[in-house]
Amino acid sequence: MKILFIGDVTGAVGRDMLARGLEDLQYTHKIDFTIVNAENAAHGRGMSYSICEELMDMDVDVITMGNHVWDNTEIFKVFDCCDSVIRPANLQPSVPGKGSVLTEKNGVKVGVINLLGQVNCLPCDNPFAAADREIEALKAKGAQIIFVDFHAEATSEKVAMGHYLDGRASAVVGTHTHIQTADEKILPRGCAYLTDAGMTGPYHSILGVKVEIITKRFVTGLPQRFEVAEGKGQINGVVVEIDESTGKAQGIERISFVEK
Numbered sequence: 001m002k003i004l005f006i007g008d009v010t011g012a013v014g015r016d017m018l019a020r021g022l023e024d025l026q027y028t029h030k031i032d033f034t035i036v037n038a039e040n041a042a043h044g045r046g047m048s049y050s051i052c053e054e055l056m057d058m059d060v061d062v063i064t065m066g067n068h069v070w071d072n073t074e075i076f077k078v079f080d081c082c083d084s085v086i087r088p089a090n091l092q093p094s095v096p097g098k099g100s101v102l103t104e105k106n107g108v109k110v111g112v113i114n115l116l117g118q119v120n121c122l123p124c125d126n127p128f129a130a131a132d133r134e135i136e137a138l139k140a141k142g143a144q145i146i147f148v149d150f151h152a153e154a155t156s157e158k159v160a161m162g163h164y165l166d167g168r169a170s171a172v173v174g175t176h177t178h179i180q181t182a183d184e185k186i187l188p189r190g191c192a193y194l195t196d197a198g199m200t201g202p203y204h205s206i207l208g209v210k211v212e213i214i215t216k217r218f219v220t221g222l223p224q225r226f227e228v229a230e231g232k233g234q235i236n237g238v239v240v241e242i243d244e245s246t247g248k249a250q251g252i253e254r255i256s257f258v259e260k
């Protein structure tokens with residue numbers, strides 16, 4: 001099975017890039033299953049209900065979130081209505097939504113887990129313990145493939161998660177930094193790994209935000225109101241090929257497309 005994972009979709013530019021380019025990517029790479037991180041899809045802050053519908057209409061199977069999950073209050077309605085949207089599994093147990101989902105597609109049971117790192121993110125529980133729990137629960141339900149979106153800042157924490165889950169997860173892909181890393185590999189026990197899938201959004205921006213706003217913040221030392229950048233876009237993501245009979249990855253390829 002071939003899984004396409006799309007890095008943090010950011011604002012209108014990111015959504016528009018997917019509207020115009022996702023189908024072609026799915027076709028070209030013979031994709032069976034698509035996962036999108038949409039924590040910044042609504043003007044950089046969370047995801048609205050209509051954006052969720054828009055993404056699902058693009059043949060997206062699972063949507064993952066991150067530290068921006070609560071930025072748009074429509075997420076509560078999304079969690080009530082849409083089973084395929086997940087938030088980090090290691091948030092406080094009292095919050096709505098769930099941290100993993102099992103989906104059957106083309107006769108294959110695919111489990112997707114969303115986790116949050118403990119460095120520079122929302123307060124959260126230990127993501128390693130949460131991964132243990134979620135993997136056990138998905139395997140008990142018959143998951144043949146387990147794909148993990150580890151939304152985290154620290155590269156060391158992300159690499160550690162890859163090795164910790166090697167042999168139990170089919171893929172561990174990082175999100176959150178909005179900068180794609182070039183360290184894609186298959187770990188010794190068959191887990192595909194990439195530290196960060198990058199961002200799908202404005203190409204000339206600082207992590208998706210207007211260049212002048214972030215630059216002014218650094219130069220003056222004063223807080224600024226963030227606005228998502230405009231202009232030409234990029235699609236960042238990764239394609240992972242997994243043998244569903246073993247749950248092990250056979251290939252991993254980064255996607256980095258910039259609009260002309």
Ligand SMILES: [Fe+2]
Nearest residue numbers: 008039040176
């Ligand atoms: Fe993000």
Ligand SMILES: [Fe+2]
Nearest residue numbers: 066067068176
């Ligand atoms: Fe994030």
